[in-house]
Amino acid sequence: MNTIVEKVNTGTTHLLKSELIKTFVSCPERNCDVTVFGIKIEYSNGDIEHISDISTKQGEVEILINRMNGGSVSANHTHDIIDDYLAYINGS
Numbered sequence: 001m002n003t004i005v006e007k008v009n010t011g012t013t014h015l016l017k018s019e020l021i022k023t024f025v026s027c028p029e030r031n032c033d034v035t036v037f038g039i040k041i042e043y044s045n046g047d048i049e050h051i052s053d054i055s056t057k058q059g060e061v062e063i064l065i066n067r068m069n070g071g072s073v074s075a076n077h078t079h080d081i082i083d084d085y086l087a088y089i090n091g092s
Contacts, residue, residue, distance in 0.1 A: 013075040016042045018068045020061060023052045037061040039068075039082075043075050051082065060089050 018041045025034045038052040039061065054061050064085050073081065086092075 013043045013045045013047070015068060015073040015075065015078060016044050018042070018065045020058070020065060021050060021052060022058075025053075039065060041068075041078060047075075049078070054082065054086065055089070 018039045021038045021040045023036045023038065025036050026032075027034055034056060035058075036053045036056055037058050037060075038050065038054045041049040041051070043049070054064070064082065067085070068078075068081060
């Protein structure tokens, strides 16, 4: 999972909103491009985080976004929620 973080402070910071992002990845060995979906997360302290490669299935990422936006999520638990969801969808 590739993560780009712009100074996330995890004190009492909470997730304000998350939204879908789309990245195009080149696969030279298969001679194709693949669309990968991820999440842009905005925190209450103004920090922004991009996790660009969660799944190639847009619907799976949209479900995760809806779940994260539907609750009160602490910045300390954002990655735990994503990891647990990935384990769930991958059958681990």
